[in-house]
Amino acid sequence: MPKRGYHHGNLRQALVEAALELIREKGPTGFTLSEAAKQAGVTPAAVYRHFAGREDLIAEAARQGYEIFADVMQFAYDKGQPSALAAFEATGRAYLAFARKYPGHYIAMFESGISVNRTPDLAAVAQRARNVLERAAADLSEHIPPEKRPPPSMFSAHIWALSHGVVELFARNNPGTQSPFPPEDLLESGIGVYLRGLGLIKPDA
Amino acid sequence: MPKRGYHHGNLRQALVEAALELIREKGPTGFTLSEAAKQAGVTPAAVYRHFAGREDLIAEAARQGYEIFADVMQFAYDKGQPSALAAFEATGRAYLAFARKYPGHYIAMFESGISVNRTPDLAAVAQRARNVLERAAADLSEHIPPEKRPPPSMFSAHIWALSHGVVELFARNNPGTQSPFPPEDLLESGIGVYLRGLGLIKPDA
């Protein structure tokens, strides 16, 4: 850490990172503006040079999370191309990988109580993330006969819900709530069964 | 509400109910011991006659929630008998119905940060709830040829995760996060696809 004088140099981002670390360690409740300031080596009052208040700081952390999340999902989708199936499965894995790698962001996004419609910026980037999954679902559903094809948005909602449920219930270190299986396996196998149910992979695969 | 004098009569339960209402309205964070006491018409200090502290009160709310939850699940399971399939589907519906009908309990159980291993009582009743779903999954998996039968605990974990994800993402009044479909439909159809994937209901059902 470079020595600094009166001016911090990059306080705004340092505060976001301090907030993310606190959120990761103690949950969205445990995070306080004062502690984040302290961790950034600065007086609580200094925070107000960069944010309107406590909520604003969390919202920015969430926004950055959605940005990364959308990128990660997009990257996975692209990497799976041109196979619609491979692309879809990759986004599922990417969801869990994101939750694991960026727990602070994940919590800020989904458990902090910040509304996604708080600012247009936030709403837009959240939409971008959702669109990737929905796109992957739409591509894949092309392979289902139209008359038994569910709406892609329902399809992607199922997978989103399953992924989120696996993260919340089995990928957190809830003391004592031992996962019976590694979350990755759980999600992978769950999606496998689901896709088989849609007739998208062979029954005996 | 009956008039009361110096003694409340049933303060312990009144506090639990006040806590549940506050949790429902403002989330687990919004709840404070003082406000719960106030709502029950009593001094904050009076709480300590019945609970060791704030956490203890939440834990009791969660415990009562698990109790109801386990009963509801058991009832659904029984009602579906003797059909393993009907029993299983009923427990899925019961999950969502519970989350809807007892939002305060649900939040206390799953979002308050209370560890299920906090007390033996709590751990036991949580286990009882989990057992119902696992039992339903085990019954159902009897109908799958052994060589392609997934472990029932994985099976039930999938459904639990899907249900929880649907509740968290689509059954909450997250302002602006409009659900594309009614949560009930989403869960029902998701479970349907999943069971088809296991070969438990006909592909064209």
Place this chain on the structure above:
DNA sequence: TGTACATCAGTGAACGCGCGTTCACTGATGTAC
């Protein structure tokens, strides 16, 4: 039925604490000339 007394649920005042936020300020930086 009436009195004495033990029990204990709830009071009310007090505590120390850390919070988010405000304000007038000061010190560092960078630009104009």
Place this chain on the structure above:
DNA sequence: TGTACATCAGTGAACGCGCGTTCACTGATGTAC
């Protein structure tokens, strides 16, 4: 290159607040005789 000055990031003291918790207490209840 050097000086004057505008800009603005961060300070430090202060605020009011509500929190969880403690304590000695008091009022109501119910039981023994």
